Amino acid sequence: MSSPQGEPYLRLEGIGKNFGTFTALRDIRLEVPKGEFVCFLGPSGCGKTTLLRIIAGLEVQSAGTIYQGQRDISALPPAQRDYGIVFQSYALFPNLSIYNNVAYGLVNRRAGRDAIRTRVSELLKLVGLSDSPAKYPSQLSGGQQQRIALARALATSPGLLLLDEPLSALDAIVRVHLRQEIRSLQQRLGVTTIMVTHDQEEALSMADRIVVMNQGVIDQIGTPMQVYREPATPFVADFVGKVNMLAGTVESAGRIRVGSRNFACASCGGAPGRSVRAYLRPEDIVARPIEAGDPNVIDATIDKIEFLGSYCLVRVTASDLQGQPLTVYLSLNYLSEMGLQSGSPLKLRILAERMRVFDA
């Protein structure tokens, strides 16, 4: 698959989908370069799976065009597109052995028996399951079934790999383990991959870029860091990671007032007096180091400490901020060093430059 420099491998132009009067997707535009790992992230019902199925040709878009490697595939049936897919249920053929499942797409290519055998064992080795080709899927664990489904999808060396919530049926430990495995496999093969997920942690840890979707539209496209640090909308800020929301007003260009305090903040504009909401991650409110005279230090009182292990989730009320509640992460060591508990006063420094401000 050779594409000229700068030309995206997959391009969606103005994809829309209506089910009757319900609009599932509206004007979706996206470009995916070759070899990239993209996650569609969003709550259930946001249209991410529908979008994946449209790319696969399993649903038909109501409007828009899809190009894959410069080929217009908008009206092609699934069999004429070039992708491998792994479903949430894996959809392994239960009556066929592991070997036959993986070989399923190869047999049809009229490849020789030996070529098929070589390819299957290569794939089984790739997913780390070379020892049980004669078993049936029901004899494998969920994680193993997942890998077989992956091997089957990759068998024909498709240009595009589609993963529909591939990890959501697994238990937590296997899930975390498989995340990294899939990611490194994808990087080794360099296959352009789209994964649908509602698990933000999964998206942040695996993707090159994340497409955050909400109610049928794309809210933001960016690297995991961009999506986390610079959320484009309140929805993204809220959906990805934990966030504190503070009500305030614009003091002047570049300054925001919250309660009795005001902070320098680059993303804050508009006419003075306009009410806004400032979004701030818990880790952007720190307890140390605090230097005397720092303008962004506030006084707060601890309401509640939720023990999470080495870190604690601490809920505080900031008297300087009109008593608005804040959540911060404090290390267990710091809490015990300072003898902090519910009701204790403490000083916190706000990293105001990290604040994201949106209209109220």
Next chain:
Amino acid sequence: MPAILAAAQIRLRVHWSDRVGHVVLAGIALALAAFLAGPLIAILAQSVEGRRGEFVGLQNFIAYFETPALLDSLWNSIWTSLVATAVVVPTAFAYAYALTRSCMPWKSAFRTITLIPLLAPSLMAAISFIFWFGNQGVLKGWMQAFGIAQIYGAPGIILSQIFSVFPHALMILITALSLADARLYEAADALGTRRARKFFTITLPGAKYGLASAAMVTFTLVITDFGIPKVIGGNFNVLATDVFKLVIGQQDFPKGAVVALFLLAPALLTFAVDRIVQRKQTSMLTARAVPYAPKPSRGYDTVMTAYCVVVSLLMLAVLGMAIFASFVKFWPYDLGFSLRNYVYGIVDGGVDVAFFNSLKLAFGTAIAGTAIVFAGAYLIEKTRGADWLRPPLQLLALLPMAVPGLVLGLGYIFFFNSPQNPLNFLYHTMAILVLCTVVHFYTTGHLTAVTALKALDAEFESVSASLKVPFWKTFWRVTLPICTPALVDISRYFFINAMTTISAVVFLYSPDTKIVSVTILNLDEAGEIGAAAAMAVLIAAASLGACLVYLGIGWFVDRRTQAWRTSK
């Protein structure tokens, strides 16, 4: 949005392999249109035509209501069906209750015994009751002591119907009663509820849809049955026998069509109610329900066992009398053992040919029916595209359940006997008997296939398409092997019903394609009731043999194709 909506609808190009699926789908739709919709429309058309084919509006209906004899039949049909229903539903309910809600012993034996009536044509019960209570019946005196002068007529019809419909009602009620959530009973126990109150507040409401469905099905089966009133009805006329007399005897097609429509009406109503009921019943039980397991209770279990023993003995008495009478030398004067009835039936009655015809019909129906039904269900459930074709096809697949055999057979006469019909060449052939029987029993097979197919992962076809494997390869390598147990069930259902059916084929056979179940009617008419009994027993034996063969096939198929289910 209007701007987007105004743009031309985007449609995927159809892959050539999908095109193959659409062609087969269209073929099945066309076949159902020709062999189901066509005949039904022919009946409707016939009912508003005069004898020379002119349009007469509702004239035939008016004429019907002005014929007192025919009106009597209508009333007779209704009241006998109501009485039979009123007896069957409570009896079957108690029996089903014993099977599902008690810890009585020998449950599977009790269950198997009640399935016996399904192995023979319904009229076997009528023949048996003639031997019990007929003019020369063994217990005629007992019956007369109850003030019933003779069995021929309403009493015989009702008794025989009760026997032959019992398994149908029982199966529905067993299903309804096994859908119980144990947590409701535990909650009631925790609140100290007494047994009777639990029955009226939990059990009965839980089974109400099943009861409604059983009542409707029973009523419809009884009112549309032809064999029993023909054999034991005497001078007591009902709708089903009227149709036969009008069409075969008097060649009065228009009036026959009118009566057929009266038979179609309750069946259609039952069908509609049943669909609604089933939807409600399945939604009642959530996935989290805990299945009810009865606890032993000596007194109660004994009562239930006693009840089932009585009912089973009555069933065995009916079957046993038919078998006994079939081997008797000369009823009622010489009860010695003899094969005379069999010899007479087979040699003089020409049953040897008919028996082979029956087997041909049964095999043909089992093979063609299973293939068509499964292909149809698969293409409807698992393929994409040709969406306009699917709703009408689904309707056509469900409709046969609502069409009594008698009505279907009559429709076939009207439709295929017409010289203008290009399919006229089928008339009087074995092929039309097979097709008619397939259509007659289509729905149950279809629903079995759909249930089996719905249990498969919906994404198998998507995965195959992404791997560029055409759908028939996946059908052959995955879908079909997984569904073979269902295929065996469907095929057995077709086989047994083809062996025992009378109502539709009685209009369609020719001297060359006469089948055993029909020869029973002829023997009975000729007064050879012993031979008639013998032939009914012969059918039951053949059906039983078929069941055993299917059991073997099922076992073999399980080993060959279902190994993946058990291997751990």
